[in-house]
Amino acid sequence: xxxxxxxxxxxxxxxxxxxxxxxxxxxxxxxxxxxxxxxxxxxxxxxxxxxxxxxxxxxxxxxxxxxxxxxxxxxxxxxxxxxxxxxxxxxxxxxxxxxxxxxxxxxxxxxxxxxxxxxxxxxxxxxxxxxxxxxxxxxxxxxxxxxxxxxxxxxxxxxxxxxxxxxxxxxxxxxxxxxxxxxxxxxxxxxxxxxxxxxxxxxxxxxxxxxxxxxxxxxxxxxxxxxxxxxxxxxxxxxxxxxxxxxxxxxxxxxxxxxxxxxxxxxxxxxxxxxxxxxxxxxxxxxxxxxxxxxxxxxxxxxxxxxxxxxxxxxxxxxxxxxxxxxxxxxxxxxxxxxxxxxxxxxxxxxxxxxxxxxxxxxxxxxxxxxxxxxxxxxxxxxxxxxxxxxxxxxxxxxxxxxxxxxxxxxxxxxxxxxxxxxxxxxxxxxxxxxxxxxxxxxxxxxxxxxxxxxxxxxxxxxxxxxxxxxxxxxxxxxxxxxxxxxxxxxxxxxxxxxxxxxxxxxxxxxxxxxxxxxxxxxxxxxxxxxxxxxxxxxxxxxxxxxxxxxxxxxxxxxxxxxxxxxxxxxxxxxxxxxxxxxxxxxxxxxxxxxxxxxxxxxxxxxxxxxxxxxxxxxxxxxxxxxxxxxxxxxxxxxxxxxxxxxxxxxxxxxxxxxx
Numbered sequence: 001x002x003x004x005x006x007x008x009x010x011x012x013x014x015x016x017x018x019x020x021x022x023x024x025x026x027x028x029x030x031x032x033x034x035x036x037x038x039x040x041x042x043x044x045x046x047x048x049x050x051x052x053x054x055x056x057x058x059x060x061x062x063x064x065x066x067x068x069x070x071x072x073x074x075x076x077x078x079x080x081x082x083x084x085x086x087x088x089x090x091x092x093x094x095x096x097x098x099x100x101x102x103x104x105x106x107x108x109x110x111x112x113x114x115x116x117x118x119x120x121x122x123x124x125x126x127x128x129x130x131x132x133x134x135x136x137x138x139x140x141x142x143x144x145x146x147x148x149x150x151x152x153x154x155x156x157x158x159x160x161x162x163x164x165x166x167x168x169x170x171x172x173x174x175x176x177x178x179x180x181x182x183x184x185x186x187x188x189x190x191x192x193x194x195x196x197x198x199x200x201x202x203x204x205x206x207x208x209x210x211x212x213x214x215x216x217x218x219x220x221x222x223x224x225x226x227x228x229x230x231x232x233x234x235x236x237x238x239x240x241x242x243x244x245x246x247x248x249x250x251x252x253x254x255x256x257x258x259x260x261x262x263x264x265x266x267x268x269x270x271x272x273x274x275x276x277x278x279x280x281x282x283x284x285x286x287x288x289x290x291x292x293x294x295x296x297x298x299x300x301x302x303x304x305x306x307x308x309x310x311x312x313x314x315x316x317x318x319x320x321x322x323x324x325x326x327x328x329x330x331x332x333x334x335x336x337x338x339x340x341x342x343x344x345x346x347x348x349x350x351x352x353x354x355x356x357x358x359x360x361x362x363x364x365x366x367x368x369x370x371x372x373x374x375x376x377x378x379x380x381x382x383x384x385x386x387x388x389x390x391x392x393x394x395x396x397x398x399x400x401x402x403x404x405x406x407x408x409x410x411x412x413x414x415x416x417x418x419x420x421x422x423x424x425x426x427x428x429x430x431x432x433x434x435x436x437x438x439x440x441x442x443x444x445x446x447x448x449x450x451x452x453x454x455x456x457x458x459x460x461x462x463x464x465x466x467x468x469x470x471x472x473x474x475x476x477x478x479x480x481x482x483x484x485x486x487x488x489x490x491x492x493x494x495x496x497x498x499x500x501x502x503x504x505x506x507x508x509x510x511x512x513x514x515x516x517x518x519x520x521x522x523x524x525x526x527x528x529x530x531x532x533x534x535x536x537x538x539x540x541x542x543x544x545x546x547x548x549x550x551x552x553x554x555x556x557x558x559x560x561x562x563x564x565x566x567x568x569x570x571x572x573x574x575x576x577x578x579x580x581x582x583x584x585x586x587x588x589x590x591x592x593x594x595x596x597x598x599x600x601x602x603x604x605x606x607x608x609x610x611x612x613x614x615x616x617x618x619x620x621x622x623x624x625x626x627x628x629x630x631x632x633x634x635x636x637x638x639x640x641x642x643x644x645x646x647x648x649x650x651x652x653x654x655x656x657x658x659x660x
Contacts, residue, residue, distance in 0.1 A: 041247030066277030104139030112143030127193030167224030
């Protein structure tokens, strides 16, 4: 009896001790995997990469305990394109997401999809709406059990919570999810957007880095990372996890006259930090890397396309078909492994009507395919300041041939159409638009090197407009026009500013000039249609709106506006067609439903108007326009009392609204 009681006591004690211990990965056959992407992070602005003007203790600690790749390169200087590469292991021209809002094809599996198929619990936490899978990054959420998108209608005029989240907010979301989802193994992607402009670090980083705000944002993002790493350690997960920290692309900071990123393919925007901390469990599939001394620096050239196959190898999962990257584990086992060729590409210049760029880089030379080609000897000119391109140069020919061979194997990609997302892009500081590039031969487009001052000014105008500094935005745009009177982007944005200010004739003029240069610009046509309607030029408004809908037919707002224009032109049948089309796209469109009531009234079918309006008066009891139309309909059928009652209700609603 005593022995039995003693055994039960020991068993109870063991169970209690086990319950008190944090969960570790030792109970799993595969490690937890945490991918941390830090947006717009130049490698040479991180302390452990030799930059003494910023403190990045979290990244430094990961480097001390893991492997730091000194020569890692992204293939794209644009956020959603570069992240799609990280999550697919494919170059942009292969995965097809070469612009904003292009859906990721289901033919390309994401890292989350592959790991989920092998038992991983997956979640993603993004720091900016540019990676929102409902708008600017469709398809990037595939494979994630939870994807932390932005609210569809954020109740704030501030950028925070509307288009961007602070790093600490992102990390808090991650930690809350992990705390309530303890079972592993986990694959969690954490995206910190803070270093992206505009540079607005919070206190105390604002005060400490007041003369270097970009560095202040990096230091703040690092502090958010430190918070997350501390959480992993408290949970007992850190030691046994694969942690990959990487920049998605860099920042120009004025080098090569590029203030931000997206236009050029120089190392200032393509060289990124990459740090990998491996799990310390000694498993069969982990090999020599498990026992390797930490704080290893790998000087071989590698790519962010290599991240997906690396994570899969540590998870013991075979890669999904053809990839443009390869696992980095050979470097962790054998640091003397050879460098890998890094390709780069940007289609962002097409948004301004300029030529796209392609590049190829080995350890000694970089070649950039542009209207005026470029070649740099990276050994003597690491900052790429002396273009030594000559058509007869064997290095240039060799690299050009490599680029041509790569492009011959890549599928053709369709031009993007991100009109509906332009507002969010502008709030994030991305200028330009997606119209007008499909029919133009890229060989005849201007070299971005000749246009970078325009792009910088357009970027200044975007940020000023977002901050409601309209005078500053207008001044920057007018300076663009002094450099290039035919800049369709500047003309479009000036037209939008004048439209907002009620200067409808000026707006129509700017927007008309933009359309002359770029006839298939649906955005310019949409805004010009609004401006012309306000000036009373209904025929012109009709033509502009029809053009806009020709290129982007799924615009319920444009359908409704065109329907109202047709009513003004005494063409109720054409108006009816537009309102019905709007309801096909958005069945809940109140404006389209009201439009149908207007059509019925204009066609002397007051009974039909009443059938349309009476249900709306119950579902929309605070809408004065509903009751105005209801008063007209009752008057048309001779119900004077009901008409007066509806009119009084409309007046009351307008009065209460004005009082507020």
